[in-house]
Ligand SMILES: NC(=O)C1=CN([C@@H]2O[C@H](COP(=O)(O)OP(=O)(O)OC[C@H]3O[C@@H](n4cnc5c(N)ncnc54)[C@H](OP(=O)(O)O)[C@@H]3O)[C@@H](O)[C@H]2O)C=CC1
């Protein structure tokens with residue numbers, strides 16, 4: 001199966017090139033950088049620091065249309081939606097790690113997935129996806145007696161907040177507690193806020209240095225608290241998940257899937 005990576009010179013893009021190069025059964029078919037990049041034409045592997053791959057960095061998906069079967073996209077919402085339309089029209093499968101999409105943008109993605117199979121997940125690591133199931137269990141057992149707060153930390157370059165993973169964690173916990181996250185989420189606190197309402201789910205965001213991605217969900221009751229924490233120490237954990245998702249897509253029909261489907265955790 002031939003894989004194209006878009007956003008190839010990005011933090012995730014470079015690691016994805018390495019992960020695809022190492023993966024059995026996958027071949028790097030194309031790597032796309034932004035259209036004004038001075039890197040166009042350079043070898044993708046050399047740019048990623050793994051030596052020659054024989055794949056030249058391209059300026060657009062249209063330029064490499066015949067060179068891949070699956071597109072791996074860790075970029076930003078506008079571009080991801082554009083790419084999903086391209087994949088829909090050209091019969092390409094897709095693995096999407098991009099976060100920060102609005103509800104309307106997610107709806108647009110669902111429409112593209114009616115025509116082509118797409119795995120879309122805010123976090124491709126096995127650990128986070130196992131943690132989502134632990135959170136569901138914890139919330140079901142602890143119920144409304146425990147206050148829920150979600151704390152996440154990422155590197156200084158991250159553009160969206162809270163992280164896609166933190167939001168997904170919030171959705172899972174809210175769902176298990178019979179709440180709607182849109183109604184009970186509180187994003188940061190400042191000033192004279194009054195007492196905490198019992199059913200809110202709080203989000204706290206830290207942006208600092210080179211933190212790859214830390215998430216903690218705190219369930220705090222009277223006399224005890226439980227913290228479920230995941231810490232990513234290398235982006236390779238996300239890239240390996242994306243590789244797994246790309247392989248899993250082979251033979252799948254059109255539809256919007258996530259990593260819980262890929263890992264059979266549903
Ligand atoms: N699901 C998951 O497991 C994970 C998801 N993510 C998400 O992935 C996304 C990307 O993160 P990260 O790699 O850190 O971000 P980066 O900003 O490092 O990467 C994005 C890359 O896309 C490039 N780009 C911009 N426009 C185009 C274009 N038209 N064509 C091709 N490439 C283009 C950018 O180039 P330039 O900088 O020159 O504009 C940049 O190199 C984020 O949404 C992040 O939250 C991250 C890690 C894990």
Ligand SMILES: O=C(O)C1=N[C@H](C(=O)O)C[C@H](O)C1
Pocket residue numbers: 099122123154158162163164165166212213214
């Ligand atoms: O931007 C990042 O770096 C990450 N983004 C994802 C998110 O928003 O949840 C996943 C991971 O934590 C790294």
